[in-house]
Amino acid sequence: MENRNQYIQLKIVIVLIGLLTVISVAQAQKVENAAAQIVEEDLIITFDLMPKESIHELYQITIMAHFGNVTKEMQVKEGSLSDVRPGNRLQFVFSGEENFKNIKGEVDFSITAKMTFSPIRFISPEKNGSGKKGKPMDIKWKGGLEEDNYSIDLLRKGQLVSTIETQIEPPAHIWDIPKSTKAGSKYKFMLKSNTNPAQSIISGEFRIKRKIPLVVKVLPAAVLIGVGYILLKDSGSGSEGGDNFPNPPDLPTL
Known part of the structure; x- marks a missing residue:
C-alpha cells in the first residue's frame, strides 16, 4: 500500500494568542520556532510557547489543519493540549491515520494558545x-485573565473590615481611604476573581495613618500652656525684680 504521507506537504502557520485572524495586543504571548516532521505514520509538531507573566500560566492549545476549503481540528495522540505550561520545544504527536485519512495535497497548520490560568500577585501596596x-x-x-473582573476586600487581623469594590477591571484600582477608617497597622487587601472564585490572593500588611499626625494636633495646646505658664510666672508677687499688680484703690472715707 502506498504511503499516503508522501502526498502531505507540511507547513506551519504561526499566529499570536487570540482568533486565527485577530492578533491580541494585550496578550502578546508568542508561539515560536514551530516545526513539523513525519515519523512513520505520525505527525510530530514542536514549538516554543512564551509566557506573558509567569511560567506557572496554563494554556489550552488548539492545532488546526487547513486543506483546500476544509479546516479540521487535529486530534492529539501523545501529549495533552489542555493545561499546557509555557516552555521550549513542546512536542505533540498526531496520528496520520486519524487526522489525514483520504487527504492529499498541501496541508497548512495553525497553532493557537488560549490562556486559561495566570497566577495573580500584588505590585502595590508594598509590604509594610x-x-x-x-x-x-x-x-x-499582575496576572489573571483578560476577561476577569475582580472584587477587593479590606481585612484587618484576618477579619473583614469592608468590601471596597465588587466589579473592578484589571490591573489596578485607586481607593480613596475613607476618613472613618481606623488608623493602625495589620491591614491587608484580598483580591478575588469574580469569574474564577478559586483565583484569589492576599496582599502583604500595610498601615493606615492619620491625615494629620497626632503630635501636630497636640502641639498648639502645649504651646498655649507654656505661654500661660510664663505669664503667670512673670506676674507673680515679689519685692525685687518683679512687676506687681497695683493695689486696689482705697475706699472713700465717709
Missing part, C-alpha cells in the same frame, strides 16, 4: 507600606 485617611491609595496587581 502605608496610606493616609482621606487620601487615595493605589492597588495594583
Whole structure:
C-alpha cells in the first residue's frame, strides 16, 4: 500500500494568542520556532510557547489543519493540549491515520494558545507600606485573565473590615481611604476573581495613618500652656525684680 504521507506537504502557520485572524495586543504571548516532521505514520509538531507573566500560566492549545476549503481540528495522540505550561520545544504527536485519512495535497497548520490560568500577585501596596485617611491609595496587581473582573476586600487581623469594590477591571484600582477608617497597622487587601472564585490572593500588611499626625494636633495646646505658664510666672508677687499688680484703690472715707 502506498504511503499516503508522501502526498502531505507540511507547513506551519504561526499566529499570536487570540482568533486565527485577530492578533491580541494585550496578550502578546508568542508561539515560536514551530516545526513539523513525519515519523512513520505520525505527525510530530514542536514549538516554543512564551509566557506573558509567569511560567506557572496554563494554556489550552488548539492545532488546526487547513486543506483546500476544509479546516479540521487535529486530534492529539501523545501529549495533552489542555493545561499546557509555557516552555521550549513542546512536542505533540498526531496520528496520520486519524487526522489525514483520504487527504492529499498541501496541508497548512495553525497553532493557537488560549490562556486559561495566570497566577495573580500584588505590585502595590508594598509590604509594610502605608496610606493616609482621606487620601487615595493605589492597588495594583499582575496576572489573571483578560476577561476577569475582580472584587477587593479590606481585612484587618484576618477579619473583614469592608468590601471596597465588587466589579473592578484589571490591573489596578485607586481607593480613596475613607476618613472613618481606623488608623493602625495589620491591614491587608484580598483580591478575588469574580469569574474564577478559586483565583484569589492576599496582599502583604500595610498601615493606615492619620491625615494629620497626632503630635501636630497636640502641639498648639502645649504651646498655649507654656505661654500661660510664663505669664503667670512673670506676674507673680515679689519685692525685687518683679512687676506687681497695683493695689486696689482705697475706699472713700465717709
